[in-house]
Amino acid sequence: MSDAVSVSTETLTGAELRRFLHGLPGVDQVGAEERAARLATRSIKKSAKAEAIDLAISMVDLTTLEGADTPGKVRALCAKGMHPDPGDVSVPKVAAICVYSDLVAEAVRTLGDSGVAVASVATAFPSGRSPLEAKLADTRQAVQDGAAEIDMVIDRGAFLAGDYDKVHDEIVATKAECGEAHLKVILETGELVTYDNVRRASWLAMMAGADFIKTSTGKMSPAATPPVTLVMLEAVRDFRARTGRQVGVKAAGGIRTTKDAIKYLVLVNETAGPDWLTPEWFRIGASSLLNDLLMQRRKLTTGVYAGPDYFTLD
Ligand SMILES: O=C[C@H](O)COP(=O)(O)O
Numbered sequence: 001m002s003d004a005v006s007v008s009t010e011t012l013t014g015a016e017l018r019r020f021l022h023g024l025p026g027v028d029q030v031g032a033e034e035r036a037a038r039l040a041t042r043s044i045k046k047s048a049k050a051e052a053i054d055l056a057i058s059m060v061d062l063t064t065l066e067g068a069d070t071p072g073k074v075r076a077l078c079a080k081g082m083h084p085d086p087g088d089v090s091v092p093k094v095a096a097i098c099v100y101s102d103l104v105a106e107a108v109r110t111l112g113d114s115g116v117a118v119a120s121v122a123t124a125f126p127s128g129r130s131p132l133e134a135k136l137a138d139t140r141q142a143v144q145d146g147a148a149e150i151d152m153v154i155d156r157g158a159f160l161a162g163d164y165d166k167v168h169d170e171i172v173a174t175k176a177e178c179g180e181a182h183l184k185v186i187l188e189t190g191e192l193v194t195y196d197n198v199r200r201a202s203w204l205a206m207m208a209g210a211d212f213i214k215t216s217t218g219k220m221s222p223a224a225t226p227p228v229t230l231v232m233l234e235a236v237r238d239f240r241a242r243t244g245r246q247v248g249v250k251a252a253g254g255i256r257t258t259k260d261a262i263k264y265l266v267l268v269n270e271t272a273g274p275d276w277l278t279p280e281w282f283r284i285g286a287s288s289l290l291n292d293l294l295m296q297r298r299k300l301t302t303g304v305y306a307g308p309d310y311f312t313l314d
Contacts (some may be wrong), residue, residue: 003031005244009168009172009207009208009259009286011225014164014165016105016228017164017165017168017204018162018235019209021164021200021203021204022200024196024200024203025310026073026196027195027196027231028192029194032195032227032230033227034185035230036225036226036229036230036267037226038197039119039224039226039263039266039267039270039271040177040226040231040263040266040267042266043242044262044266046300047051049262049296050297050300050301052261052262052264052298053258053261053293053300054091054092054297055265055277055295056092056101056258056261056262056284057084057091057092057093057094057113057129057290057293057294058090058092058094058095058104058279058288058290059089059094059095059279059281059282059283059284060081060094060095060175060283060284060285060289060290060293061095061096061097061098061119061250061252061285061286062077062080062081062092062094062096062097062098062287062290063097063098063099063101063218063252063286064077064098064283064287065098065099065116065121065125065126065217065218065219065287067234069099069100069103070086071106071309073252074097074099074103074106074107075106075108075110077097077099077107077161078107078110078111079110080098080240080290081093081094081096081116081252082109082111082114083275084293085292085297085298085311087292088292088298090302091112091294091297092117093115093116093117094146095117095132095283096116096117096118096119096149096283097116097117097118097119097139097281098119098120098121098149098151098285099118099119099120099121099145100120100121100125101120101121101138101139101141101142101145102117104120104141104142104145104146104147106147106305107146107202108146109207114215114299116161116298117149117185118146118147118148118149119146119147119148119149119150119151120142120145120147120149120150120151121151121152121153121186121217122135122138122139122142122150122152122174122223123135123136123138123152123153123170123174124153125137125151125152125153125186125217126153126188126217126218126220127153127189128153128154128155128156128157131175132170135170135174135264136173136174136177136277138247139152139174139177139178142181142267143177143178143179143181147181148180148181148182148198149181149182149183149184149213150174150177150178150181150182150183150184151184151186151204151250151285152170152171152174152183152184152185152186152205153188153217154167154170154171154186154187154188155167155170155187156188156191156192156207157240158170159192159197159201159204160191160192160193164200164204164310165207167201168204168244169208170205170206171183171205171208171209171210172209173210174222175208175209175210182212183203183209183210183212184187184211184212184213184214184248184250184283185199185205185208185209185210185212185213185214186216186217186252187202187205187213187214187215187216188215188216188217188220189201189216189222189224189225189228189232190216190220190221190222190223191220193229193230193290195204196234198228198231199235201213201232201235202231202232202236202239203234203235206235206236206239206247208249211247211248212248212249212283213232213235213236213247213248213249213250214248214249214251214283215228215229215250215251215252215253215283216253216254216285217252217253218252218253218254218287220253221229221254222254223252223253223254224251224252224253224254224255224264224285225285226263226264226267227248228250229264229267230267230271232249233249233267233268233271233272233276234271235273236248236249236272236276236277237271237272237273246275246276246281246285247283248274248276248280248282249268249276249281249282250282250283250284251264251271251282251283251284251285252283252284252285252286253285255284255285255286255289256286256288256289256292257292258289258292258293258295258296260283260289261289261293264282264284265277265282268282293309294306295311
Protein backbone atom coordinates (compact mmCIF):
# COMPACT_ATOMS: atom_id res chain seq x y z
CA MET A 1 0.00 0.00 0.00
CA SER A 2 1.47 3.41 -0.91
CA ASP A 3 1.66 6.22 1.65
CA ALA A 4 -0.88 8.29 -0.26
CA VAL A 5 -3.46 5.53 -0.16
CA SER A 6 -2.70 4.50 3.40
CA VAL A 7 -4.10 7.65 4.97
CA SER A 8 -7.02 8.20 2.62
CA THR A 9 -9.65 5.72 3.70
CA GLU A 10 -11.98 6.58 0.83
CA THR A 11 -10.24 4.08 -1.40
CA LEU A 12 -9.27 1.51 1.23
CA THR A 13 -10.88 -1.88 1.48
CA GLY A 14 -11.50 -3.31 4.94
CA ALA A 15 -8.56 -5.66 4.51
CA GLU A 16 -6.26 -2.79 3.55
CA LEU A 17 -7.37 -0.73 6.53
CA ARG A 18 -6.68 -3.68 8.78
CA ARG A 19 -3.28 -4.25 7.23
CA PHE A 20 -2.42 -0.58 7.63
CA LEU A 21 -3.42 -0.45 11.30
CA HIS A 22 -1.57 -3.66 12.11
CA GLY A 23 1.42 -2.36 10.19
CA LEU A 24 1.85 0.60 12.54
CA PRO A 25 4.96 0.22 14.67
CA GLY A 26 4.28 -1.37 18.05
CA VAL A 27 4.40 0.81 21.15
CA ASP A 28 7.34 0.24 23.48
CA GLN A 29 5.26 -0.14 26.65
CA VAL A 30 8.15 0.21 29.08
CA GLY A 31 9.57 3.14 27.12
CA ALA A 32 6.22 4.99 26.99
CA GLU A 33 5.61 4.54 30.71
CA GLU A 34 9.14 5.53 31.61
CA ARG A 35 9.04 8.64 29.41
CA ALA A 36 5.64 9.73 30.76
CA ALA A 37 6.87 9.21 34.35
CA ARG A 38 10.06 11.17 33.66
CA LEU A 39 8.18 14.10 32.12
CA ALA A 40 5.83 14.09 35.11
CA THR A 41 8.71 14.95 37.43
CA ARG A 42 9.68 18.12 35.52
CA SER A 43 9.41 21.11 37.81
CA ILE A 44 8.46 24.50 36.41
CA LYS A 45 9.30 28.01 37.62
CA LYS A 46 6.77 30.05 39.59
CA SER A 47 6.25 32.51 36.70
CA ALA A 48 5.73 29.63 34.27
CA LYS A 49 3.34 28.02 36.74
CA ALA A 50 1.05 31.05 36.69
CA GLU A 51 0.96 30.91 32.89
CA ALA A 52 0.42 27.15 32.92
CA ILE A 53 -2.55 27.48 35.28
CA ASP A 54 -4.24 30.06 33.06
CA LEU A 55 -3.52 27.92 30.00
CA ALA A 56 -4.99 24.88 31.71
CA ILE A 57 -8.13 26.83 32.69
CA SER A 58 -8.58 27.95 29.09
CA MET A 59 -8.29 24.31 27.96
CA VAL A 60 -10.92 22.88 30.31
CA ASP A 61 -14.04 21.28 28.92
CA LEU A 62 -16.07 21.80 32.08
CA THR A 63 -18.20 18.73 32.27
CA THR A 64 -21.35 17.44 33.88
CA LEU A 65 -22.50 14.03 32.71
CA GLU A 66 -24.80 12.75 35.42
CA GLY A 67 -28.23 11.17 35.17
CA ALA A 68 -29.33 13.74 37.76
CA ASP A 69 -28.23 16.78 35.71
CA THR A 70 -30.85 19.54 35.62
CA PRO A 71 -31.19 22.73 33.55
CA GLY A 72 -30.35 24.67 36.72
CA LYS A 73 -27.12 22.75 37.24
CA VAL A 74 -26.16 23.34 33.63
CA ARG A 75 -26.87 27.08 33.95
CA ALA A 76 -24.68 27.24 37.05
CA LEU A 77 -21.90 25.37 35.28
CA CYS A 78 -22.14 27.74 32.30
CA ALA A 79 -21.88 30.75 34.62
CA LYS A 80 -18.83 29.20 36.19
CA GLY A 81 -17.27 28.44 32.81
CA MET A 82 -17.70 32.04 31.62
CA HIS A 83 -16.45 33.62 34.87
CA PRO A 84 -14.56 30.96 36.80
CA ASP A 85 -13.67 33.39 39.60
CA PRO A 86 -16.20 36.25 39.75
CA GLY A 87 -13.85 38.05 42.16
CA ASP A 88 -11.05 38.17 39.58
CA VAL A 89 -11.84 39.17 36.01
CA SER A 90 -8.31 38.27 34.86
CA VAL A 91 -9.14 34.56 35.09
CA PRO A 92 -9.69 33.15 31.58
CA LYS A 93 -12.91 31.44 30.60
CA VAL A 94 -12.94 27.71 29.97
CA ALA A 95 -12.97 26.26 26.44
CA ALA A 96 -16.32 24.50 26.57
CA ILE A 97 -19.17 23.22 28.69
CA CYS A 98 -19.73 19.52 28.06
CA VAL A 99 -23.22 18.10 28.65
CA TYR A 100 -25.60 15.38 27.51
CA SER A 101 -27.41 16.18 24.27
CA ASP A 102 -30.78 16.99 25.85
CA LEU A 103 -29.18 19.84 27.79
CA VAL A 104 -27.40 21.43 24.83
CA ALA A 105 -30.14 24.01 24.14
CA GLU A 106 -30.06 25.18 27.78
CA ALA A 107 -26.28 25.56 27.68
CA VAL A 108 -26.36 27.37 24.32
CA ARG A 109 -28.96 29.85 25.65
CA THR A 110 -26.98 30.49 28.81
CA LEU A 111 -23.58 30.90 27.18
CA GLY A 112 -24.83 33.19 24.40
CA ASP A 113 -21.92 34.84 22.61
CA SER A 114 -19.51 34.40 25.54
CA GLY A 115 -17.05 32.48 23.39
CA VAL A 116 -17.42 29.35 25.54
CA ALA A 117 -18.42 26.48 23.26
CA VAL A 118 -21.04 23.85 23.97
CA ALA A 119 -19.81 20.29 23.62
CA SER A 120 -22.27 17.43 23.65
CA VAL A 121 -21.58 13.78 24.21
CA ALA A 122 -23.41 11.67 21.66
CA THR A 123 -23.68 8.26 19.97
CA ALA A 124 -25.09 6.41 22.98
CA PHE A 125 -22.46 7.77 25.37
CA PRO A 126 -20.81 6.22 27.35
CA SER A 127 -21.23 2.60 26.13
CA GLY A 128 -21.77 3.29 22.43
CA ARG A 129 -24.26 0.45 22.34
CA SER A 130 -27.19 1.49 20.15
CA PRO A 131 -28.18 1.06 16.53
CA LEU A 132 -26.32 3.49 14.29
CA GLU A 133 -29.51 5.37 13.42
CA ALA A 134 -30.11 6.17 17.10
CA LYS A 135 -26.51 7.35 17.45
CA LEU A 136 -26.86 9.60 14.43
CA ALA A 137 -30.21 10.99 15.61
CA ASP A 138 -28.59 11.86 18.95
CA THR A 139 -25.80 13.70 17.12
CA ARG A 140 -28.20 15.46 14.73
CA GLN A 141 -30.29 16.78 17.62
CA ALA A 142 -27.27 18.09 19.51
CA VAL A 143 -25.99 19.89 16.40
CA GLN A 144 -29.44 21.33 15.65
CA ASP A 145 -29.62 22.62 19.21
CA GLY A 146 -26.34 24.46 18.72
CA ALA A 147 -23.54 22.17 19.93
CA ALA A 148 -20.28 23.34 18.39
CA GLU A 149 -18.50 20.16 19.41
CA ILE A 150 -19.63 16.54 19.44
CA ASP A 151 -17.88 14.01 21.68
CA MET A 152 -18.70 10.59 20.23
CA VAL A 153 -17.67 7.19 21.56
CA ILE A 154 -16.27 4.47 19.33
CA ASP A 155 -17.80 1.01 19.33
CA ARG A 156 -15.17 -0.68 21.48
CA GLY A 157 -16.79 -4.09 21.00
CA ALA A 158 -16.38 -3.79 17.23
CA PHE A 159 -12.83 -2.51 17.60
CA LEU A 160 -11.78 -5.36 19.89
CA ALA A 161 -13.42 -7.88 17.55
CA GLY A 162 -11.24 -6.51 14.76
CA ASP A 163 -14.17 -4.97 12.89
CA TYR A 164 -12.31 -1.76 12.10
CA ASP A 165 -14.59 -1.07 9.13
CA LYS A 166 -17.60 -0.74 11.41
CA VAL A 167 -15.80 1.64 13.76
CA HIS A 168 -14.51 3.66 10.83
CA ASP A 169 -17.86 3.89 9.08
CA GLU A 170 -19.63 5.02 12.27
CA ILE A 171 -17.11 7.82 12.70
CA VAL A 172 -17.54 8.87 9.06
CA ALA A 173 -21.34 8.84 9.41
CA THR A 174 -21.21 10.81 12.67
CA LYS A 175 -18.85 13.33 11.14
CA ALA A 176 -21.31 13.81 8.29
CA GLU A 177 -24.01 14.75 10.85
CA CYS A 178 -21.70 17.28 12.50
CA GLY A 179 -21.75 19.90 9.75
CA GLU A 180 -19.64 22.75 11.12
CA ALA A 181 -19.36 21.18 14.56
CA HIS A 182 -16.02 19.66 15.52
CA LEU A 183 -15.94 15.94 16.15
CA LYS A 184 -14.06 14.54 19.14
CA VAL A 185 -13.72 10.77 19.00
CA ILE A 186 -13.55 9.07 22.40
CA LEU A 187 -11.44 5.91 22.31
CA GLU A 188 -12.21 4.82 25.91
CA THR A 189 -8.62 3.71 26.22
CA GLY A 190 -9.29 1.90 29.51
CA GLU A 191 -11.16 -0.72 27.48
CA LEU A 192 -8.64 -1.05 24.67
CA VAL A 193 -6.26 -3.20 26.77
CA THR A 194 -2.96 -2.39 25.02
CA TYR A 195 -1.00 0.67 23.94
CA ASP A 196 -0.82 -0.84 20.45
CA ASN A 197 -4.63 -0.75 20.35
CA VAL A 198 -4.59 2.87 21.53
CA ARG A 199 -2.25 3.74 18.67
CA ARG A 200 -4.40 1.85 16.14
CA ALA A 201 -7.63 3.41 17.40
CA SER A 202 -6.04 6.87 17.26
CA TRP A 203 -5.05 6.40 13.62
CA LEU A 204 -8.38 4.84 12.73
CA ALA A 205 -10.25 7.81 14.22
CA MET A 206 -8.03 10.35 12.48
CA MET A 207 -8.25 8.56 9.15
CA ALA A 208 -12.05 8.59 9.48
CA GLY A 209 -12.09 12.36 9.97
CA ALA A 210 -11.82 13.05 13.72
CA ASP A 211 -11.01 16.66 14.59
CA PHE A 212 -9.92 15.52 18.06
CA ILE A 213 -9.11 12.20 19.65
CA LYS A 214 -10.16 11.89 23.29
CA THR A 215 -8.94 9.37 25.84
CA SER A 216 -11.98 8.48 27.90
CA THR A 217 -15.60 8.92 28.86
CA GLY A 218 -14.77 9.52 32.54
CA LYS A 219 -17.22 6.72 33.33
CA MET A 220 -14.67 3.97 33.85
CA SER A 221 -11.28 3.45 35.37
CA PRO A 222 -8.57 3.75 34.19
CA ALA A 223 -9.47 6.96 32.38
CA ALA A 224 -6.82 9.38 31.11
CA THR A 225 -3.29 8.36 32.06
CA PRO A 226 -0.04 10.06 31.07
CA PRO A 227 1.34 7.10 29.05
CA VAL A 228 -1.90 6.61 27.12
CA THR A 229 -2.04 10.33 26.38
CA LEU A 230 1.60 10.20 25.30
CA VAL A 231 0.77 7.46 22.77
CA MET A 232 -2.11 9.58 21.42
CA LEU A 233 0.06 12.70 21.24
CA GLU A 234 2.64 10.75 19.24
CA ALA A 235 -0.15 9.62 16.93
CA VAL A 236 -1.38 13.16 16.20
CA ARG A 237 2.21 14.33 15.70
CA ASP A 238 2.95 11.49 13.26
CA PHE A 239 -0.41 11.88 11.51
CA ARG A 240 0.30 15.56 10.83
CA ALA A 241 3.80 14.75 9.58
CA ARG A 242 2.28 12.27 7.15
CA THR A 243 -0.87 14.09 6.02
CA GLY A 244 -0.39 17.76 6.88
CA ARG A 245 -3.63 17.69 8.89
CA GLN A 246 -3.50 18.61 12.58
CA VAL A 247 -5.81 16.75 14.97
CA GLY A 248 -6.37 17.78 18.59
CA VAL A 249 -6.16 15.66 21.75
CA LYS A 250 -8.47 15.69 24.76
CA ALA A 251 -7.39 14.01 27.98
CA ALA A 252 -10.49 13.31 30.04
CA GLY A 253 -11.46 11.56 33.21
CA GLY A 254 -9.79 11.56 36.61
CA ILE A 255 -7.78 14.77 36.16
CA ARG A 256 -8.53 16.64 39.38
CA THR A 257 -5.43 18.56 40.49
CA THR A 258 -3.34 21.42 39.16
CA LYS A 259 -0.29 19.22 39.52
CA ASP A 260 -1.83 16.64 37.19
CA ALA A 261 -3.00 19.27 34.69
CA ILE A 262 0.51 20.72 34.47
CA LYS A 263 1.95 17.25 33.92
CA TYR A 264 -0.30 16.95 30.88
CA LEU A 265 0.83 20.32 29.54
CA VAL A 266 4.47 19.24 29.81
CA LEU A 267 3.58 16.00 28.03
CA VAL A 268 1.91 17.92 25.19
CA ASN A 269 4.84 20.27 24.79
CA GLU A 270 7.43 17.50 24.82
CA THR A 271 5.57 14.98 22.69
CA ALA A 272 3.36 16.65 20.07
CA GLY A 273 5.08 20.02 20.46
CA PRO A 274 4.09 23.61 21.24
CA ASP A 275 1.74 23.79 18.25
CA TRP A 276 -0.67 21.71 20.34
CA LEU A 277 -0.36 23.89 23.43
CA THR A 278 -3.52 25.93 22.83
CA PRO A 279 -7.21 25.31 23.57
CA GLU A 280 -7.73 24.83 19.86
CA TRP A 281 -5.62 21.66 19.93
CA PHE A 282 -5.55 20.36 23.49
CA ARG A 283 -8.37 20.03 26.00
CA ILE A 284 -8.77 18.65 29.46
CA GLY A 285 -12.18 17.11 30.08
CA ALA A 286 -12.91 17.43 33.78
CA SER A 287 -15.78 17.82 36.21
CA SER A 288 -13.82 18.86 39.29
CA LEU A 289 -10.40 20.19 38.23
CA LEU A 290 -11.36 23.84 37.84
CA ASN A 291 -11.62 24.65 41.55
CA ASP A 292 -8.15 23.34 42.25
CA LEU A 293 -6.76 25.44 39.39
CA LEU A 294 -8.53 28.48 40.85
CA MET A 295 -7.24 27.79 44.36
CA GLN A 296 -3.66 27.38 43.16
CA ARG A 297 -3.96 30.50 41.00
CA ARG A 298 -5.20 32.57 43.91
CA LYS A 299 -2.41 31.26 46.09
CA LEU A 300 0.17 32.30 43.49
CA THR A 301 -1.29 35.77 43.00
CA THR A 302 -2.12 36.61 46.64
CA GLY A 303 0.14 34.30 48.59
CA VAL A 304 -2.94 33.21 50.52
CA TYR A 305 -4.52 29.83 50.14
CA ALA A 306 -8.27 30.11 49.47
CA GLY A 307 -9.93 26.87 50.51
CA PRO A 308 -12.46 24.99 48.39
CA ASP A 309 -15.34 26.79 50.11
CA TYR A 310 -14.26 30.06 48.53
CA PHE A 311 -15.27 28.98 45.04
CA THR A 312 -18.63 27.79 43.81
CA LEU A 313 -18.94 24.08 43.24
CA ASP A 314 -17.66 22.70 39.93
O1 LIG B 1 -14.97 14.30 29.62
C1 LIG B 1 -14.91 14.50 30.83
C2 LIG B 1 -15.06 13.47 31.86
O2 LIG B 1 -16.29 12.84 31.75
C3 LIG B 1 -14.90 14.05 33.22
O3 LIG B 1 -14.41 13.09 34.07
P1 LIG B 1 -14.15 13.42 35.61
O4 LIG B 1 -15.51 13.52 36.25
O5 LIG B 1 -13.36 12.28 36.12
O6 LIG B 1 -13.42 14.72 35.70
